[in-house]
Amino acid sequence: MGIPSELRDVWIQRKQSLIIVPSPAEEKRIRQARNCTQEGVRAGAKAASIACVATAVPTLVAVRVIPWAKANLNYTAQALIISAASIASYFITADKTILECARRNAEYKDSS
Numbered sequence: 001m002g003i004p005s006e007l008r009d010v011w012i013q014r015k016q017s018l019i020i021v022p023s024p025a026e027e028k029r030i031r032q033a034r035n036c037t038q039e040g041v042r043a044g045a046k047a048a049s050i051a052c053v054a055t056a057v058p059t060l061v062a063v064r065v066i067p068w069a070k071a072n073l074n075y076t077a078q079a080l081i082i083s084a085a086s087i088a089s090y091f092i093t094a095d096k097t098i099l100e101c102a103r104r105n106a107e108y109k110d111s112s
Helices: 005-017 024-065 069-070 075-112
Strands: none
Touching: 024 069, 024 075
């Protein structure tokens, strides 16, 4: 079973006719956008790892020292506190980095 060769050839021609070849300027913009995204991911990962440590240490110390935290913060609550801070810092930092990079690329485009 499979696709008959005539239908397959028609499908391939139809698919190739839909492909739009980007111009060199568009390719440059796409490459810059990918670089901005990668830069944002790297910055976000760094911020998330720092936030993870910065929230994990006080949370785990508090659960062992403070009576209220010891009684009310189970393992799930501790994990939620730490992960919420890490996730928030990742997305905030990545978003700011991507926007800053896009702004920089737009200024560069305007000045040239």
